[in-house]
Amino acid sequence: MPRPPSKGRLVWILSLGSLLALWVVAAALTDPLTLPGPVQVFDVMAREAASGELFRQLGVTLYRVLLSFVLAMSLGIMIGLWMGLNRSADRFLDLWLVFFLNLPALVVMILAYVWLGLTEVAAILAVTVNKVPNVVVTVREGARALDPKLAEMARVFRFTRGQTLRHVILPQMAPFLAAAARSGIALIWKIVLVVELLGRGSGVGFKLHLHFQLFEIDAILAYALAFIAVMQIVEWGILRPLERRANRWRHA
Amino acid sequence: MSALDIHIRAKRFGDAVVLRDLDLRVADGEVVAITGRSGVGKTTLLNIIAGLDLAFEGEVSPAPADSRVGYVFQEPRLLPWRTVSENLCLACGITPAQAQQWLADVGLAREGVKVPGQLSLGMQRRVAVARALAIRPAVLLLDEPFASLDAETATEMRALLQRLLAAHPTTTLLVTHDAAEAAELAHRNVVLDRGDASRSTA
Numbered sequence: 001m002p003r004p005p006s007k008g009r010l011v012w013i014l015s016l017g018s019l020l021a022l023w024v025v026a027a028a029l030t031d032p033l034t035l036p037g038p039v040q041v042f043d044v045m046a047r048e049a050a051s052g053e054l055f056r057q058l059g060v061t062l063y064r065v066l067l068s069f070v071l072a073m074s075l076g077i078m079i080g081l082w083m084g085l086n087r088s089a090d091r092f093l094d095l096w097l098v099f100f101l102n103l104p105a106l107v108v109m110i111l112a113y114v115w116l117g118l119t120e121v122a123a124i125l126a127v128t129v130n131k132v133p134n135v136v137v138t139v140r141e142g143a144r145a146l147d148p149k150l151a152e153m154a155r156v157f158r159f160t161r162g163q164t165l166r167h168v169i170l171p172q173m174a175p176f177l178a179a180a181a182r183s184g185i186a187l188i189w190k191i192v193l194v195v196e197l198l199g200r201g202s203g204v205g206f207k208l209h210l211h212f213q214l215f216e217i218d219a220i221l222a223y224a225l226a227f228i229a230v231m232q233i234v235e236w237g238i239l240r241p242l243e244r245r246a247n248r249w250r251h252a
Numbered sequence: 253m254s255a256l257d258i259h260i261r262a263k264r265f266g267d268a269v270v271l272r273d274l275d276l277r278v279a280d281g282e283v284v285a286i287t288g289r290s291g292v293g294k295t296t297l298l299n300i301i302a303g304l305d306l307a308f309e310g311e312v313s314p315a316p317a318d319s320r321v322g323y324v325f326q327e328p329r330l331l332p333w334r335t336v337s338e339n340l341c342l343a344c345g346i347t348p349a350q351a352q353q354w355l356a357d358v359g360l361a362r363e364g365v366k367v368p369g370q371l372s373l374g375m376q377r378r379v380a381v382a383r384a385l386a387i388r389p390a391v392l393l394l395d396e397p398f399a400s401l402d403a404e405t406a407t408e409m410r411a412l413l414q415r416l417l418a419a420h421p422t423t424t425l426l427v428t429h430d431a432a433e434a435a436e437l438a439h440r441n442v443v444l445d446r447g448d449a450s451r452s453t454a
Contacts, residue, residue: 152304153329156321157343157387167342171333249333249367 001190036218045222058230061203063193068127069184075128076135076180083136084143100133109195118199127191134187135180142176174214182239189231255280255423256301256391259359260310263296269309270296276442276453278391283417283424285434288444294427295326297444311371314390317369322389323423325397328376336379337364344386354382357419358412374405378412385420392424398433413437 020038027037048054083090083097109126116122146169154164196205204223211219256278263271263273272292278284286294299305302323303316316378330339355364358378360371368376377397384392397413398406410433417424417437428434434441 149325149327149329150331152299153323153325153343155304156302156323157383159342163342167334171331198296249369 008111016059018057033215034062034217036221041221041225044218046228048219048222049226054223056225057204058164058204058226061189061192061196061205061227062230064124064127064196064203065185068079068124069188071124071128071178072131072135072184072188073181076132077139077177079132081143084140084146097133097136100129101137105130105191105194109191109198113199120200123192123195123200126195127188130191131184132186132229135184138176138180138183139173145176146172146240171246171249173203178239178243178246179243182235185231185234185239189227193227199200254278255282255301256425257313258297258301258310259312260297260308262310263293263300263305263308264286268413271300271444274310274444275283277357278423278425280423281421282440283426283438285426285428285438286444287428287434287441290429294444295395298323298395298425298427301391302393319390320387321352322384322387322392323429324380324384324394324397326375328368328373328380329385330376330379332368334366335365336360336371338381339368339379340386343383346386350386354386358382372384372405374401374409377409378399381413381416385416385422388420389422392422394424394426396427396429398428398430410436 023038027035027040032040037150045054079093083093108129112122112126112129116125150168150172151164154168159168192203193205193208196203197209198205198208202229207223208220211217211223254277258275258276258278259272260271260274267422274297275396276284284299288294296298296305300308301312301316303320332337334342336404337348337351337356340346341348344351345348346354352361352364358381360375360378361380363371363375363379368379371379381394381397384394396414398409401409414437424438426434426438431441
């Protein structure tokens with residue numbers, strides 16, 4: 001669960017309580033088919049969890065999120081560094097970047113499924129292609145901000161290529177990589193759900209589609225909440241600690 | 253035979269010629285001050301000797317690639333995310349114990365575990381001096397080592413450099429705009445004027 005700063009904890013609990021209360025009141029005012037209350041939704045969640053279905057579908061989706069994330073970050077970092085450090089590459093690829101940044105995610109998904117069939121490769125590729133341009137923009141920004149004076153220092157003191165990368169370049173890039181990773185996860189998990197909804201037979205997106213067809217709102221909310229919980233665990237359990245570690249020297 | 257032999261026909265930035273027909277020989281162990289107005293090309297000269305600037309007409313012997321150059325930049329240029337001790341170990345390829353010895357030599361025995369951001373500019377510059385000397389350089393380059401320091405700190409810095417250069421005699425080029433500090437530290441003063449070394453005083 002999220003760990004807010006201690007002095008804001010009371011506000012946080014109040015905030016969560018109000019949200020739940022609002023939900024209960026709204027559910028009481030509508031019919032349980034259209035907007036089921038929290039108890040009904042958590043019931044469904046418990047049932048799906050007990051059968052193992054919830055974890056299986058979450059696992060499949062999480063696997064797709066992570067795979068596309070790793071691919072998009074790797075490609076985006078390589079292209080972003082290249083564009084940030086090489087002016088001709090930047091000029092040449094800038095138009096491509098604008099094109100892919102403005103290409104609607106849905107178009108990429110449809111084309112990937114049309115060209116490659118309703119396959120796992122098409123799904124992962126569609127998500128990756130959607131995310132790479134954002135990573136490129138952030139990483140390019142970081143590469144442009146690299147301090148040439150430290151680079152000169154590394155040259156004079158004969159740092160090896162590996163030492164320069166590890167001790168001079170990466171620490172300067174860390175905040176930009178963290179920003180790219182954070183917005184990356186946020187964007188990717190949403191896109192993965194749509195990709196699953198459009199053309200996969202498994203995953204949270206598929207389940208949402210299924211329950212939408214059956215008009216089972218309680219199951220839709222149960223999967224949505226479970227997914228939010230998982231992404232919060234990724235955020236607070238992995239992303240925040242990594243970011244803190246990268247920025248440790250700043251607060252020394 | 254001179255330890256450093258510089259002959260620069262021309263160094264241009266765009267259309268502007270910054271250094272022209274500059275001949276400078278520095279004997280082994282000699283400390284030469286380079287003075288002159290701002291923008292006359294003092295730092296450019298150091299960058300050429302350090303091998304950071306290769307776009308010039310002329311020769312530097314020995315070639316920067318073949319000799320160890322210890323460079324104290326005008327800004328300390330320490331890695332802000334590494335401790336002071338790690339900065340020395342990384343840049344100079346020395347052990348933490350050796351780094352500690354060098355830090356003691358520049359009066360910073362207790363600062364090794366800190367990161368540069370916790371040190372004053374004067375202290376950071378002393379770390380930079382230790383870093384430049386710890387690689388046992390054939391040539392030491394000092395770019396305005398007293399700039400932006402208050403009078404007292406600058407005096408300490410001068411005394412420190414005098415002591416270190418006595419303990420580790422090194423062929424040294426000291427760039428400064430202050431003739432007095434040049435006279436105190438250097439064997440010889442070369443005045444750069446519109447790019448050529450016009451005057452040389454013993």
